Amino acid sequence: MRSSYKLIFERSREGRRAYDMPELDVPCACGTIPEGMRAVSRLDLPELGEVDLVRHYTNLSRRNFGVDNGFYPLGSCTMKYNPKINEELAAMFNSVHPRLDADMAQGCLRLMKDTEDMLCEICGMDAFTLQPAAGAHGELAGLMHIRAYHEHRGDTARTTIIVPDAAHGTNPASAVMAGFKVKEIKSAPDGGVDLDALRAAVGSDTAGLMLTNPSTLGLFERNIKKIAEIVHNAGGLLYYDGANLNAIMGIVRPGDMGFDVMHINLHKTFSTPHGGGGPGSGPVGVKSHLMPFMPVPVLKEDEDGMIVPDYDRPESIGKVKSLYGNFGVIVKAYCYIRSLGGRGLKEASENAVLNANYIMHRLRGAYGIPHDRTCMHECVVTPGELVDYGVHTSDIAKALIDRGYHPPTIYFPLIVHEAMMIEPTETESRETLDEFVDAMLDIAKVAKTDPGAIHAAPVTTPVGRPDEVAAARKPIVKYW
């Protein structure tokens, strides 16, 4: 049954209230605000009773779909289960003020330091900062390290970041925000970096290369050593986009592959909830030659064993975010790492890869597999011959919604026509994978016999396919 849902502003009735406050126990001081800076009108916010407010948001939540509702194989996003215990434990630190003197916040500071140390071991890096708030923010901060490195060597001609055409959109966008020019290189037919194209692209202007490994095709870059050698020999540095770290924990480390700087998405690999689009956290790891440039404060242990924030870092890039970062998210990631331990992290990666290969195997034949070899934690498939019946990736996605699944990432990576990027994660059971594959196979069957039924999808959702063109042409971005 389709229906729109009233906005909270449409539920407002004058004079209702959902809050209360104690009586003011000191003299009023509103008169001290200079006349010219006083509010000229009452804020136009909704007025509701508490129960109506609670029902509004509860019902809104029922019009949403999260990992707790069902399978969410959104490629490159690592939608694994978010442990409940971690939410509870993170809330233990809710009342700690971030500007407390360091001696009063040793618990928080030590937890951060311990998290940094564990991330160093997992990634093979020498130091981590937890300041960046998300993956793209980590990319920006990491690229700022590369910039600072060249600047401090007086090598100011290095103004270009090389990005493969398979890269996440954030890579080139982050490079531009860090003040670089972007040189895009074509991928080789096997989806990896084209070594000849890379050799042709590097030069005295090369600041670095950004790379995801496994790549956005879900494939391990077998030439990684050669790539590192080409970039390093040209005087550039190697940046690791950690979006796909979930494939390799305990198996291979970015630091050992030759990367100089990297970010992690704690909200992907380390199980912190995605929050409907944030908050995330994007710690940045560096090798020792980039440590002088880390954002302030750097956490240090002093001679008394106290963790202190060090601001005296003359070569630091500065700050990329206020205070220490998304601390609450960091606590959850810490809890996750401690729960699993080293062995559990490796087990997570192994099963993530197993699950992805299992799905790919079962879809073979019904769907196109552009790079048919052992994949890592995600696989990329296409509609294959279904396009001959007028059924495209977006149609398959909508048909999956009707069958109770969140669709995979679609139309990405850009280098695969009609791509569907499926990332099951390790926290899904075999029967969930089987049921999902059965749904995909059913869609493929219906697509050939009754494509109209696929084009009509979704029919089970509260609303139908939105008119996105109208939304962009005549933007309505608030309620009047």
Added chain:
Amino acid sequence: MKSYVPNTEKERREMLSVLGLESMDELFSDIPADLRLNRPLDLPDGVSEIELRSILAGYALQNEDDGLLFRGAGAYSHYIPSVVPQLAMRSEFYTAYTPYQAEMSQGMLQALFEYQTVICRLTGMDVANASVYDGATAAAEAMIMLRDSKRRKKMLYSAALNPDVIAVIKTYAHCLGIETVEIPVGADGLTDISAIAANMEGAAGMIAAQPNYYGNIEDMQAISDAVHAANGLMVAYVNPITLGLMKRPAEYGADIAVGDGQPLGLPLSFGGPYVGFMATTAKLMRNLPGRIAGQTADAEGNRVFVLTLQAREQHIRREKASSNICSNQMLCAVMAAIYCCTMGPAGMKEVAQHNIAKAHYLAEQLAAIDGITLRYPETPFFNEFVVDTTLPAQELNDALKDIGITGGLVLPDGGMLWCATEMNAREEIDFLCDTIKSIMGGIR
């Protein structure tokens, strides 16, 4: 050890055999052998929930955060109504990701549309985005908006911005080759408006805070007028909790309003996650960074919400995007919206009244103590203010610490930045001042 992998050993072996494999290792044959770790990660062994709880309790015990708090400086202790965290913890919201699939994400999309509307109504602006990381990065993104809309690589900023905001602006500006010029603070603790005109040549605009870092209430109209007189754009960095009592940025001519939404129902949580809000005029809408939820319809004419104006964004525009931002702080934005809708117009006004009243009571009581003076006695302030003390500020704070009180923040110049909110009862303030009297009396 905890495992979140449901498949048993037996099931894993069966799945491997379906793939024609015998061991997990074979799945990783693409990885060159000499690169592989080939040893266990050197991490503590996994633990059970019971053990994890006690480990975390161990960290929490090393914090001393259960006493009285009189500190703000960019992060504020406000009352958070129970409905805010409880509703935000609906797992349909918090375990979802960016609402790419609109049909199954109407809840989050509508909540964001409502958040954007709330921010527009708080600030008086035309359009808001669905959040950025925090107030400081919102300021930096606003700087980029100025550059792009004015095509000038210079911006002025008030020295009375939060130092973290200044630091982030400078970090971003350095990379982008944007020149930043600091407008100093006068003896009254306010931005020196007379210095604006002389520095505006070639500048795209200016950013100033209301209230400023020292808690003082700026004449934003005058700052805005000076910036506009030089054909620049005005960015107002505002504490949203003031807006129940104070003029909204649009009403003094701000072109962009930004700030940190933490005071709107988000816990202190040692500095994050918070939420940066950004709102602007219709004219600058397409320069906004990040996600924006918009309204449209389905084929039956039902109102539907979608992510819109995506031609600005990194996943479409790549290196030509208005920003690199992808994940933002959506759940925090929803919390801020729930807070504002819980408080309503009357509650937002009342909480602002409490803050300004408590801070003024605290200031009067402190100033009555021998050896403490208000640094800016003639300047109006909101819920923070600066004092100077005859006893070195850190010594005073250390003495307060011993009895479980977090005093004002010690400033680099030796002053103290004090804060009071609706959370500080009169008895607490009286107790604080009596304690300080005995400390200062005892030492003298």
